Amino acid sequence: MTLEAPGSVVSLTTARRFSVAPMMEWTDLACRHLHRVLTRHSLLFTEMVTSAAIVHGDAERHLRFEPFEQPVAVQLGGSDPSELAAATRLADAFGYDEINLNVGCPSDRVQSGRFGACLMAVPDLVAECVRAMRDATDRPVTVKCRIGIDDQDIEESLDRFADKMAEAGVAALYVHARKAWLQGLSPKENRTIPPLDYPRVYRLRQRMAPLPMMINGGIETIDQALEHLEHMDGVMLGRAAYHNPMILAEVDSRIFGATTPAPDLARVMSEMTDYAETHLAKGGRLNQVARHMLGLANGRPGARLFRQILSVDACRPNAGPEVFERALAAVETQEIAVAV
Structure with missing residues (x-):
């Protein structure tokens, strides 16, 4: 696959082959501008913003972005279907390429608001949220989740969760290949201590095909990303892309086949x-x-x-x-x- 000169805009399906994860207090406007300078073809994500903050707060402050950032997705947090629908309508008006629901963040603050990873315990509610969001926009609605939480069986529970998302019409899944332990581990520890289980995500992708599925968690190099792309529709990098941003300068040529020189x-x-x-x-x-x-x-x-x-x-x-x-x-x- 060969893409054209810088400034060309790839399709969302293509852009999902490599994305930069939504990261609280990190992937803001300035961060996304930097990342877009480094890679023209990757999908970028906003920080997670709660549906309540958008609906009852300053939507302009939370949702504005530059056209230069596109393709870019907004990530919402919440568990109230009607409020998420209202937030989706507002996000839709700003022109995001994709609207994503966070079902993966394990922080105490997120749990207290009943959104993030704790929602993996209630897939029916998440499905209701996805349906409400889909009814509010023609843009793709996607979900980012973990392979499970706490003592869940990652075979049965993850399959059940994914089936509910598919039935609700989700456009794609982004799966962090670790469990989230809601009690006993800090958010930082939840990013490193629960073991990675990439084969479980591969099996889910095979089972759910043709539903697009991207893998996240512990991926630190483009070589590793290419290995995952042999099994998955896309790869999502988080902290590795943030702490070593020049890694993104390799993405357009090595992931997307672009022939233009990488930015120095x-x-x-x-x-x-x-x-x-x-x-x-x-x-x-x-x-x-x-x-x-x-x-x-x-x-x-x-x-x-x-x-x-x-x-x-x-x-x-x-x-x-x-x-x-x-x-x-x-x-x-x-x-x-x-x-x-």
Whole structure:
């Protein structure tokens, strides 16, 4: 498969071959802009936003995005079908390519609001939510879930959950290949301690075909992503893509077959400088952009100084895009020194 020049927009089905996971307090507007600079063809996700925050709060603040980000999906959290339908109608008006329901987050705060992974215990309710969301939009409604929670049997319970989603008309499933333990483990521990079970997700995908299914959890390299794509319709990366964002520069060529050159660090910093200038002109702060860029130079000479400049200098009063120029210069200077 070969795609055309940068700026072309792939189909949603194609974009799902590689996506960047929704991550609370991380995948905001500035983060998504950076990720889109690095990969033109991947599917991006917003942070999870609750249906209540959208319906009863500032929908514009929660839902606005740049056309440059597309293809982009919004992830909703909630368990009230009518409220999720209302939130879906609002999200639909903003033009998202996909609307996703979170049935995977294990945090205490999420559980107390009765959304996230705890909903895997009530698949009938989730199915009702999916139906209500589908009735509110013509856009694809998808679900992100775990392979199970607590003492659930991941064979029987996961099959039952997936069957209910299919009956409700879900357009695709994103499956984190770990259980979520709602008691006894913190959200951070739930990302690492429950063992990964990729074969269970592969079996689910085979059983549910042709329903599109993407795999998530513990995937850290493009090589690993390619291995999963031998079994799955798509791969979703989370923290690996965030902490080492330059990995995304490989995606368009290696996952999507694009023939255009991957962006190098200098180009990325230049494009993010332009973005930062616009962000500052709107009253934003430089560190709101810079915090997503700390890992761009990982593994290169000068990476430590690069991170220091972005993390410290970008927080100073009146910090401007020249901070990005200094950070790039720190890497380029060290690389010249090493070459000599």
